Amino acid sequence: MNTVKPIANTLFTLMQSYRVTIRKAINANELGLNAMHVRCLHIIAGNKGCTANDIVNQTQRDKAQIARLVKELIGLNLIDKRASEEDKRSYILSFTVQGNELFNKLLNAEQQVNELMCQNLTPQQIQAFSNVASIMSQNMQV
Amino acid sequence: MNTVKPIANTLFTLMQSYRVTIRKAINANELGLNAMHVRCLHIIAGNKGCTANDIVNQTQRDKAQIARLVKELIGLNLIDKRASEEDKRSYILSFTVQGNELFNKLLNAEQQVNELMCQNLTPQQIQAFSNVASIMSQNMQV
DNA sequence: TCATTTGGTTGATAAAATCAACTATATCAA
DNA sequence: TTGATATAGTTGATTTTATCAACCAAATGA
Numbered sequence: 001m002n003t004v005k006p007i008a009n010t011l012f013t014l015m016q017s018y019r020v021t022i023r024k025a026i027n028a029n030e031l032g033l034n035a036m037h038v039r040c041l042h043i044i045a046g047n048k049g050c051t052a053n054d055i056v057n058q059t060q061r062d063k064a065q066i067a068r069l070v071k072e073l074i075g076l077n078l079i080d081k082r083a084s085e086e087d088k089r090s091y092i093l094s095f096t097v098q099g100n101e102l103f104n105k106l107l108n109a110e111q112q113v114n115e116l117m118c119q120n121l122t123p124q125q126i127q128a129f130s131n132v133a134s135i136m137s138q139n140m141q142v
Numbered sequence: 143m144n145t146v147k148p149i150a151n152t153l154f155t156l157m158q159s160y161r162v163t164i165r166k167a168i169n170a171n172e173l174g175l176n177a178m179h180v181r182c183l184h185i186i187a188g189n190k191g192c193t194a195n196d197i198v199n200q201t202q203r204d205k206a207q208i209a210r211l212v213k214e215l216i217g218l219n220l221i222d223k224r225a226s227e228e229d230k231r232s233y234i235l236s237f238t239v240q241g242n243e244l245f246n247k248l249l250n251a252e253q254q255v256n257e258l259m260c261q262n263l264t265p266q267q268i269q270a271f272s273n274v275a276s277i278m279s280q281n282m283q284v
Numbered sequence: 285t286c287a288t289t290t291g292g293t294t295g296a297t298a299a300a301a302t303c304a305a306c307t308a309t310a311t312c313a314a
Numbered sequence: 315t316t317g318a319t320a321t322a323g324t325t326g327a328t329t330t331t332a333t334c335a336a337c338c339a340a341a342t343g344a
Contacts, residue, residue: 007256007268008160010275012181015157016202017282018150036331039154053291060158062333067293089291089340114149119281121274126149129274132267133152139261140159178300195322204302209324231309231322 021116025109033106036061040069041103044079044093051090078102163258167251175248178203182211183245186221186235193232220244 019035026033033041036059043058044050052070056063070093073079078099081091095103118126161177168175175183178201185200186192194212198205212235215221220241223233237245260268 007259007272008164008252009181009184010272010279011157011160012177012201014275014279015153017279018153020202021282022150034330035154039151042151051291056291059154060162063292064294064334065332067291068331071293084291087291087341089338091292110150113282117149117278117281120277125270125274128267128270130149130152132263132271133156135262136259137152137156137159139259140163140255176299193322198322205323206303206325207301209322210300213324226322229310229322231307233323 018113018117022110022113025113026106036065036069037073038106040066040073041078041095041099041106044095045103049084050093051084052093053090055093073099160255160259164252164255167255168248178207178211179215180248182208182215183220183237183241183248186237187245191226192235193226194235195232197235215241 022035022038026038039059040055043055047054052063052066055061055066055070059066070079070081074081077096079093080096081093084090084092121129164177164180168180181201182197185197189196194205194208197203197208197212201208212221212223216223219238221235222238223235226232226234263271
C-alpha cells in the first residue's frame with residue numbers, strides 16, 4: 001500500500017465532517033442556506049463588482065447551477081443584481097441590507113465551527129495545512 | 143477578517159478539484175464508478191469481514207445510500223455478500239475476482255492522481271497535511 | 285461585417301443524499 | 315424467560331445537487 005488511499009480518504013472524511021457540522025451550525029442559526037449558497041455569498045462579499053461568472057470561475061461549478069443559486073439568493077432577498085455598465089451581458093451582484101446582516105451572522109457561525117475544527121492545532125499547522133491544500137488544488141488545475 | 147473563510151474555501155476548492163480530476167481519471171480508465179463506489183471498495187478492501195454497517199460508520203453516510211451503493215456494486219459483479227455467521231442480520235462483503243482486478247486498476251488510477259496532486263510537496267508536508275486533516279475531522283466528531 | 289466567443293438563462297434529466305417505515309435478529313434488564 | 319429496546323439492512327418516496335444541451339444577446343476580432 002501507499003499513501004494514495006489515505007489522503008483521498010482523509011479528505012473525504014474531513015469534508016463530510018465539515019458539511020455535517022456547518023449544516024448544524026447554519027440550521028442552529030436558522031439561516032436557511034446550504035453550503036453552495038454560503039460559498040456564493042463569500043465570493044460576492046470578497047469581489048467588488050462580482051458577476052455570476054466570477055462565481056463560476058472561482059467554484060468551478062456548472063454555470064447553470066450558479067445561475068440557479070443566484071436566483072435563489074435574489075429570491076431570498078439577500079442579494080441584488082444590477083446591469084453592468086462595461087459589459088451589457090453581465091450583472092453585478094451585491095448584498096441587500098438583509099444580505100449583509102445575514103452574512104455577518106454567517107461569519108459568526110463559521111467562526112464557531114472554525115474554532116471547533118482548529119482545536120489542538122497551532123497557527124503554524126493551520127497555515128501549513130492551507131498552503132498544502134492550495135498547492136494540491138493548483139496541481140490539479142489544467 | 144480571520145481565517146474562517148479561507149480554510150473552508152480552500153477545502154471546497156481542493157475537493158472540487160479532486161472530484162473533477164479523479165472522475166476524469168476513472169472515466170479515462172473506463173471503470174464506470176463514482177466517488178462513493180470507490181470509497182466503498184476501499185473500505186471493503188481495508189476491512190476483513192466488512193459489512194454494510196462498517197461502510198456506514200466509516201463514511202458517515204445514510205445507510206440507505208450505502209445499501210444502494212452496495213447493491214449496485216453487487217449488480218456490477220464487483221463484490222459478493224454472504225451471510226455472517228456471528229450476526230444473522232449482517233452480510234459480509236468481499237471482492238469477486240473481477241472486483242479485485244478492477245480495484246487494482248483503480249489503485250493505479252488513484253496513484254496517478256495522487257502523484258499529480260502531490261507534485262512540489264515533500265513527504266513531510268504531505269504527512270503534516272494528513273495529520274492536520276485527521277485532527278480536524280476528530281474535532282468535529284460528536 | 286460576419287464568424288466566433290462569452291455571460292447568462294432555462295428545460296430536461298441524472299446523480300446523490302435524506303427521511304421514514306419496516307423486517308429480522310440481538311441485546312439487555314427485570 | 316420474556317418483553318422492551320437497539321441494531322443491521324432493505325425499500326419507497328422525495329428532495330437536493332449537479333450536469334448537459336440549447337438558446338439569446340452582447341462582445342470580440344479577423
